[in-house]
Amino acid sequence: xxILEGDPVAExxxxxxxxxxxxxxxxxxxxxxDLAQEFTQETFIRAFEKLKQFRGEAxxxxxxxxxxxxxxxxxxxxxxxxxxxxxxxxxxxxxxSGPDAVEPDLxxxxxxxxDDLPHGYKTVFVMHDIExxxxxxxxxALGVRAGTSKAQLSRAxxxxxxxxxxxxxxxxx
Amino acid sequence: MxxxxxxxxxxxxxxxxxxxxxxxxxLMWARIDAIRQERAARRxxxxxxxxxxxxxxxxxxxxxxxxxxxxxxxFEGSPETQxxxxxxxxxxxxEGATGAQxxxxxxxxxxxxxxxxxxxSFRTDPQTGEDxxxxxxxxxxxxxxxxxxxxxxxxxxxxxxxLEDLELVLVQIVRFSYERGDTELELVTEGMERRSLLxxxxxxxxAGSAVGVEGA
Numbered sequence: 001x002x003i004l005e006g007d008p009v010a011e012x013x014x015x016x017x018x019x020x021x022x023x024x025x026x027x028x029x030x031x032x033x034d035l036a037q038e039f040t041q042e043t044f045i046r047a048f049e050k051l052k053q054f055r056g057e058a059x060x061x062x063x064x065x066x067x068x069x070x071x072x073x074x075x076x077x078x079x080x081x082x083x084x085x086x087x088x089x090x091x092x093x094x095x096x097s098g099p100d101a102v103e104p105d106l107x108x109x110x111x112x113x114x115d116d117l118p119h120g121y122k123t124v125f126v127m128h129d130i131e132x133x134x135x136x137x138x139x140x141a142l143g144v145r146a147g148t149s150k151a152q153l154s155r156a157x158x159x160x161x162x163x164x165x166x167x168x169x170x171x172x173x
Numbered sequence: 174m175x176x177x178x179x180x181x182x183x184x185x186x187x188x189x190x191x192x193x194x195x196x197x198x199x200l201m202w203a204r205i206d207a208i209r210q211e212r213a214a215r216r217x218x219x220x221x222x223x224x225x226x227x228x229x230x231x232x233x234x235x236x237x238x239x240x241x242x243x244x245x246x247x248f249e250g251s252p253e254t255q256x257x258x259x260x261x262x263x264x265x266x267x268e269g270a271t272g273a274q275x276x277x278x279x280x281x282x283x284x285x286x287x288x289x290x291x292x293x294s295f296r297t298d299p300q301t302g303e304d305x306x307x308x309x310x311x312x313x314x315x316x317x318x319x320x321x322x323x324x325x326x327x328x329x330x331x332x333x334x335x336l337e338d339l340e341l342v343l344v345q346i347v348r349f350s351y352e353r354g355d356t357e358l359e360l361v362t363e364g365m366e367r368r369s370l371l372x373x374x375x376x377x378x379x380a381g382s383a384v385g386v387e388g389a
Binding site: 012015016019020023024027028029030031033036037040041044045048052053070073074077106107110111114118119120121125126129130142143144145148152155157160161164167168 | 197
């Protein structure tokens with residue numbers, strides 16, 4: 001592969017082929033354009049530096065995503081001022097008036113609930129349910145088994161359902 | 174039935190979570206290019222500036238710094254220490270090795286021994302309770318691992334790969350120390366198993382050096 005020999009054209013081609021998915025994932029995880037750009041850049045810089053160590057056991061994109069998830073994870077730990085959504089639960093409950101009216105509030109509450117998920121759950125939920133990654137891709141990126149990815153997704157969804165319990169009750173009534 | 178419908182609505186709403194704008198691909202590529210050039214220039218400068226003797230000095234300084242740093246990791250029950258012995262796994266003091274190489278081999282051996290001891294303790298009892306000293310040990314080991322990753326010791330590909338896997342697991346353990354959740358614990362233990370981290374550490378540590386790291 002030309003890219004393993006440090007061919008700049010091949011590097012740019014790899015970047016063009018992968019950057020959208022990496023940036024989208026970083027943005028979904030952070031909700032911040034500056035952070036998403038920073039994490040995306042760092043992912044590619046590390047990847048280009050480590051290309052000689054790429055053993056070809058996994059697809060290049062899988063390997064790149066394993067770097068990206070690590071960069072995002074470590075980067076987010078360092079960030080102290082992540083934008084957090086604080087929704088006044090009393091207010092949203094009071095202003096909800098039925099299934100047809102809940103959607104704007106539901107989006108806000110859901111976003112806050114996703115923000116509050118443990119990092120592992122959030123990563124799997126964002127990758128699978130929002131960005132459409134397969135469990136096998138997620139497992140390879142996170143260094144776990146596909147079964148673990150499925151279990152974490154199930155727990156993440158359960159936590160979200162629990163956080164939005166009052167909305168679910170309104171739908172049921 | 175209604176639950177399923179609500180799940181559908183929830184999934185639909187989730188698609189709007191942190192909706193990304195268009196990827197600023199050219200802007201990011203320009204920055205990546207600039208950062209890589211800057212780092213490459215810095216590496217060239219370092220190569221020119223550091224003679225073997227300077228590197229030897231830096232090696233010893235790093236040995237001391239890492240030794241002091243990871244010396245904070247204390248494990249009960251093994252107060253008696255012996256000096257670590259470097260051997261072929263990470264490089265027995267070989268003929269022709271520079272002083273810097275020997276210093277880094279020594280530090281690397283000590284570091285891997287500490288990591289192996291720490292991870293074994295962690296596996297034995299992941300819920301080490303409120304022992305803050307134990308958890309601060311994970312942070313110290315992580316810092317030392319990163320120092321080593323940036324050192325000439327990490328130029329050897331197999332060793333570098335081991336350090337990178339160790340770094341990832343230590344990050345997960347530090348995370349676990351904050352959150353203490355089943356998920357985090359699952360990630361740590363599975364990560365260790367999948368990477369065969371403990372067996373690889375044990376293979377990399379020369380025989381006879383495992384207990385010789387506590388008093389560094």
